[in-house]
Each structure stands twice: as C-alpha cells, then as structure tokens.
Amino acid sequence: GAIGLEITAGGSSVSGLSIYGFDGPGILIRNGGGNHLENNILGLTAAGLHQSVGPNNTTGNLVGIKIVDSAGNVIGGPSEFQRNLISRSRTHGIEITGVLATNNQIVGNFIGTDLNGTNVGLNGHGNLGHGIFISGAPSNVIGGTSDVAKNVIADSKLYGIAVVRATATGNTIQGNFIGTEVEGKRSNQFMSKGDSSQLPVLDVGNEQGGILIQNAPDTLIGNLTNLRGSNGGNLISGNLGYGIHIQGSGASN
Numbered sequence: 001g002a003i004g005l006e007i008t009a010g011g012s013s014v015s016g017l018s019i020y021g022f023d024g025p026g027i028l029i030r031n032g033g034g035n036h037l038e039n040n041i042l043g044l045t046a047a048g049l050h051q052s053v054g055p056n057n058t059t060g061n062l063v064g065i066k067i068v069d070s071a072g073n074v075i076g077g078p079s080e081f082q083r084n085l086i087s088r089s090r091t092h093g094i095e096i097t098g099v100l101a102t103n104n105q106i107v108g109n110f111i112g113t114d115l116n117g118t119n120v121g122l123n124g125h126g127n128l129g130h131g132i133f134i135s136g137a138p139s140n141v142i143g144g145t146s147d148v149a150k151n152v153i154a155d156s157k158l159y160g161i162a163v164v165r166a167t168a169t170g171n172t173i174q175g176n177f178i179g180t181e182v183e184g185k186r187s188n189q190f191m192s193k194g195d196s197s198q199l200p201v202l203d204v205g206n207e208q209g210g211i212l213i214q215n216a217p218d219t220l221i222g223n224l225t226n227l228r229g230s231n232g233g234n235l236i237s238g239n240l241g242y243g244i245h246i247q248g249s250g251a252s253n
Contacts, residue, residue: 126155
C-alpha cells in the first residue's frame with residue numbers, strides 16, 4: 001500500500017509532520033541508518049483527532065513507523081518537543097525487523113494514547129497490533145534509565161512490547177510505562193460510553209499483556225533496581241493479560 005514517507009538514504013531528520021490514513025507505513029526507514037524522527041504525529045490529525053478518511057475510513061496507518069534492516073535510528077528524544085505520538089495503527093505502532101536493524105533507540109514517545117498521554121475519546125487511540133514489535137532485530141533500546149526516556153505504551157490490542165525470533169538478541173527495555181497513561185495511572189477516571197455529558201477516559205491497558213519475549217535471547221527488562229518507572233525500572237500495570245510473558249526455549253538469559 002501507499003507509504004506516507006520512505007527514507008532510504010540515511011542521516012535524515014524528520015520533524016513536525018502529521019501522517020495519517022495510509023495503506024502502508026506512515027514512515028518507512030530501510031537500509032540507510034542514522035535517521036532521527038521527532039515531534040511527529042502518526043495516525044491522527046495534527047490536532048490529535050481521529051477522522052474517517054482514506055480507503056480504510058480511518059486516520060490510522062497500516063504501521064506507524066517501520067524500520068527494516070536499518071541501524072542507529074532514533075525515534076523520539078528526551079524532550080517533550082521531540083516526542084512522537086503514534087496511535088490508531090491498523091497493525092503495530094512501531095515495527096523493527098531484520099538482523100541489520102540494530103542499535104535503534106525508541107525514546108520518550110506516546111504510543112497508543114492521545115496528545116496528552118492518556119486516552120480521552122469515544123473509541124480509544126490504541127494500535128491494533130503490538131505497541132512496539134521487534135522481529136529478529138538485535139541490540140535495540142526501548143526507553144532508558146532516565147525518567148525523560150520513558151515511552152508510554154498503552155491500549156494495544158496485542159502486547160505493549162513484543163520481541164520475537166532467535167536473532168533478536170540483546171534488546172533492552174527500560175523505564176517505560178506499559179499499560180498506564182503518562183502519570184502511571186490505569187486511567188484518570190472511567191465513565192460509561194453512554195454518558196453523553198462528557199467524553200470518557202477509557203482504560204489504557206494492553207489487551208494481551210505488557211511484554212512478550214518469544215525465542216529472543218539476552219533481553220534486559222528493567223535494571224538492578226526496585227524503583228518502578230525510574231533508573232530503568234518499567235511500570236507494567238493495568239494490562240488485561242500477562243505482565244511479562246517469556247515464551248520458547250530460545251528465550252534464554
């Protein structure tokens with residue numbers, strides 16, 4: 001399907017775009033690495049709204065951001081002005097695939113939320129696959145050890161984060177909020193969709209679970225600390241399935 005923006009040369013910076021309603025990825029990065037994506041909105045309008053547009057009657061792209069065999073890319077950053085919003089994808093919010101897709105960083109983004117990092121609206125903002133999906137790609141980092149590095153990953157139909165396949169070695173998942181909104185709550189409040197007086201604040205848990213590790217070895221989840229959501233500790237709460245699901249004989253260490 002049609003792609004919103006495709007980057008192959010490497011060393012590019014993309015900022016301030018609203019990309020929505022495409023049959024393919026909103027942004028596709030392949031081959032050339034070292035790109036930086038910041039302050040973009042994927043899957044909603046520039047005002048953060050969902051509308052019935054395009055052949056699929058939705059602002060959602062097939063995938064929000066897809067990286068294929070491309071290394072050293074940065075999605076987001078520690079400043080709120082670098083944050084990407086990636087919501088309402090018809091599959092995954094962010095997908096990283098291929099053995100050459102290494103040393104990519106996903107930092108400080110809102111994935112599956114509204115502009116404010118929560119979930120206000122009648123239909124939610126979640127991605128219909130995983131929030132972040134790493135398939136066969138090694139040594140990537142989701143989040144970090146500082147509070148400003150955390151991604152908020154919410155309302156996915158599958159897992160918040162999934163890391164799969166034997167070649168997906170040495171990935172790191174630190175300091176994220178998985179299944180909550182930006183303040184670490186399951187939702188600010190919960191109101192019936194039948195209440196027409198105001199928009200509901202919907203539950204933000206990921207439906208199948210927080211994190212899935214499937215046959216992917218040497219994955220680091222968190223840090224040597226008991227502080228949730230800081231110093232590398234993830235806050236994993238409010239999900240409908242597993243908090244962390246480690247599956248397959250290859251998911252060692």
